[in-house]
Amino acid sequence: QVQLVESGGGLAQPGGSLRLSCAASGFTFSRYAMNWVRQAPGKGLEWVSGIYSDASDTRYADSVRGRFTISRDNAKNTVYLQMNSLKPEDTALYYCAKGPGSIVTTLYDYRGQGTQVTVSS
Secondary structure, X not given: OOEEEEEOOEEEOOOOOEEXXXXXXXXXXXXOOEEEEEEXXXXXXXXXXXXXXXXXXXXXXXXXXXXXXXXXXOOOOEEEEEEOOOOHHHOXXXXXXXXXXXXXXXXXXXXXXXXXXXXXX
16 A cells, blocks of 8 residues: 655754655555645645656745755655755645656645654744
């Protein structure tokens, strides 16, 4: 079955950086787009970023464009999210999510359990 396991969350200061990782199993990773979505306290799910199955293209929400970078390693079945210039409003539970196809559509059919990111001084 599809498994997505996130890691790398934690506490960061405003302006700091964190790198999230997501290890995938149970499906042919290289055939599917992957996404990161997040949920801030008391708010709904927000799509953050996505990457095509072959890493040929990436997409970002306006709120993170220029600060976050998504990447993937198909040999390791892993997707990453490098987060720089963190802001308190980036505080959320971050989920890795599998897309239903090879291109990014902001839709997903599976997501992991999440990793907490807290940005505070």
